[in-house]
Amino acid sequence: MTLDAAVSARLKRNADGLIAAVVVEHATSDVLMMAWMNDDALAATLATRRGTYWSRSRRKLWVKGETSGHYQHVREVRIDCDGDTVLLRVDQTGPACHTGTHTCFDTEERLLLADEKELA
């Protein structure tokens, strides 16, 4: 699977050849996770509608759910104004986070903002 030339030309990749991918759950609009894509990951995502990323730790393509069964069915992919980030809307099977929580932002409490700190 290769990326269309027109899409490829719109991407502003970082030094590692990656763009950021922000993943939102379609039904709830919850931000599920942030991940990275190289051209192959974006091409595979568009071609298969399965959320597919570049694993920086394993240095390989990673079909979300291939191990856990927690696949993402991709409904929409949008690119941002400067071409370094894509926004995916997905149907998420099971929890999105490898820790077992619904999103990757559920595990920690909120960081305290200044005026909250004063009240604490």
Added chain:
Amino acid sequence: MTLDAAVSARLKRNADGLIAAVVVEHATSDVLMMAWMNDDALAATLATRRGTYWSRSRRKLWVKGETSGHYQHVREVRIDCDGDTVLLRVDQTGPACHTGTHTCFDTEERLLLADEKELA
């Protein structure tokens, strides 16, 4: 403004000392933009409740809205499971995107998914 040691210890910064910041509009849950923060930007955001980022192009702290007036009042900051991304919920004054659109993902059409392409 310095970052609390407990917060600092939870961050996994990239080679440039940055974490990603995904910014969501509180009222609509729209993803407005993706930006970057160094420790100072996160500390300033928490201390002032104004969305503050690291401009990679200008190599300086950037208070969103300081030029445009399109400030972000920060309601919540969450850190993700592996500490390399924060999720902000904000009240956005005016458009979030420097192009004048509501979000940075509004300027381009959707990327075509495989089965849509076949239909086109």
